[in-house]
Amino acid sequence: MNDLDFVRYSRQILLNEVGESGQDSLSSCHVIVIGVGGLGSLVSHQLAAAGVGRLTLVDHDCVELSNLPRQLLFNDSDIGKSKAITARDKLALAYSQCKIVSITDQFGPENGASIVNMADMVIDCTDNFPSRQQVNRFCVDALRPLVTASVAHFQGQIFTVDTKSAPESGCYHCLFPTDSQVSETCRSVGVLGPMVGVMASMQALMAINHLLGIGQGSGKLMRFDGVSFKWREASLSRDPQCDVCGVKAKESGYHQSAHEQSCSKESIHKESCHAPN
Amino acid sequence: MHLTKAPLDLKHVSTITVSINDQPYIIAETLSIEGLLLAQNIAINSVAVVCNSQVVTKGQWKEQRCIEGDSFEIFAVVAGG
Numbered sequence: 001m002n003d004l005d006f007v008r009y010s011r012q013i014l015l016n017e018v019g020e021s022g023q024d025s026l027s028s029c030h031v032i033v034i035g036v037g038g039l040g041s042l043v044s045h046q047l048a049a050a051g052v053g054r055l056t057l058v059d060h061d062c063v064e065l066s067n068l069p070r071q072l073l074f075n076d077s078d079i080g081k082s083k084a085i086t087a088r089d090k091l092a093l094a095y096s097q098c099k100i101v102s103i104t105d106q107f108g109p110e111n112g113a114s115i116v117n118m119a120d121m122v123i124d125c126t127d128n129f130p131s132r133q134q135v136n137r138f139c140v141d142a143l144r145p146l147v148t149a150s151v152a153h154f155q156g157q158i159f160t161v162d163t164k165s166a167p168e169s170g171c172y173h174c175l176f177p178t179d180s181q182v183s184e185t186c187r188s189v190g191v192l193g194p195m196v197g198v199m200a201s202m203q204a205l206m207a208i209n210h211l212l213g214i215g216q217g218s219g220k221l222m223r224f225d226g227v228s229f230k231w232r233e234a235s236l237s238r239d240p241q242c243d244v245c246g247v248k249a250k251e252s253g254y255h256q257s258a259h260e261q262s263c264s265k266e267s268i269h270k271e272s273c274h275a276p277n
Numbered sequence: 278m279h280l281t282k283a284p285l286d287l288k289h290v291s292t293i294t295v296s297i298n299d300q301p302y303i304i305a306e307t308l309s310i311e312g313l314l315l316a317q318n319i320a321i322n323s324v325a326v327v328c329n330s331q332v333v334t335k336g337q338w339k340e341q342r343c344i345e346g347d348s349f350e351i352f353a354v355v356a357g358g
Contacts, residue, residue, distance in 0.1 A: 035358050037358055038357075038358055039358045040358065124358075125358045126356075126358050127356070127357055127358040128356055129354065129356040132356060149358070150354075150355040150356050150357055150358055151355060151357050151358065152355050152356070152357030153355075155352075155355045156355065157354075157355045170334070174332075174334050175325055175332060175334070176325060176354045177322070177335055179322050180322055180323070180325075180354050181320065181322055181323040181353075182353070182354055182356045183323070183353055185356055185357040186357035186358075187357070191357060221327075221332060223350075223352065232327075232350060233330065234327040234330050234331060234332050234350065235330060235331045235332065236332050237331060237332040237333065237334050238334070239334035239335065239336050240336070241336050242334075
């Protein structure tokens with residue numbers, strides 16, 4: 001680490017739980033942020049600023065006027081532009097030590113495995129239930145840790161899925177099976193910017209802690225009520241019959257090896273890595 | 278999550294008291310978690326359930342019985358981001 005970086009990250013290095021080795025470790029990590037909206041724009045900003053070495057930002061949406069009260073990375077002049085590319089350009093300018101790649105294709109069956117397999121960690125910041133299920137499936141299959149958070153109205157939910165080191169805690173599908181009815185999205189019930197900020201900061205903190213092995217973040221569902229200002233915590237449970245991480249999934253052969261499903265990492269980079277303007 | 282008091286005639290039924298989202302409820306002691314949800318007019322596929330700070334996955338709802346003093350948190354998935 002050079003002297004400037006030592007000064008830049010001095011308040012983090014000062015923490016016994018981080019230190020110079022932890023900061024070096026962050027700089028070698030590759031984190032995938034799926035969804036660069038309310039949560040994703042804030043989480044990617046926090047991770048880039050904290051010294052995570054590589055970020056891949058995945059979002060096929062463009063910036064809209066109604067995004068601006070909570071998606072603080074964007075402004076009026078960004079309306080109509082790709083969120084992933086705009087976020088990449090702004091963060092790359094501010095945090096040159098972070099190598100940032102944008103992917104503007106929709107995350108899904110075509111590219112999910114190859115994207116997730118690149119990562120040391122995946123952060124789910126998507127804004128809809130089907131995408132969350134897909135992200136979970138690819139992370140379980142690739143044994144990649146997933147920090148999933150969501151927010152709508154005055155409610156927030158966050159937990160880490162880590163099938164490799166904490167299989168007994170299950171996965172997203174164990175808690176919310178695919179047939180779950182979803183009534184609360186930001187589009188349908190509204191949300192306040194600071195409510196998104198609370199959950200995004202928790203998500204970034206949970207991600208950094210997990211990357212550095214700080215604390216016991218895995219295995220706990222945390223829910224925040226922004227009206228009563230109460231956090232609630234519960235231990236996660238694995239559903240042995242889960243279609244994604246359970247016995248049935250293994251018996252049905254759903255889990256192929258990560259290598260079998262992975263496309264070439266390089267092809268993704270070549271298609272999506274644009275030099276910041 | 279809006280809950281309604283169970284429309285049960287509990288005069289001739291042994292009852293227990295549980296809490297649901299911090300509110301006390303008197304219910305029949307034979308209820309499973311699934312029975313509890315149905316008694317509250319909650320659609321089975323609309324919520325997740327925590328009992329005494331432990332997530333109870335949906336596959337256990339038919340078998341797991343409610344017992345006196347159980348503290349339930351019943352909540353919907355939040356999917357926004």
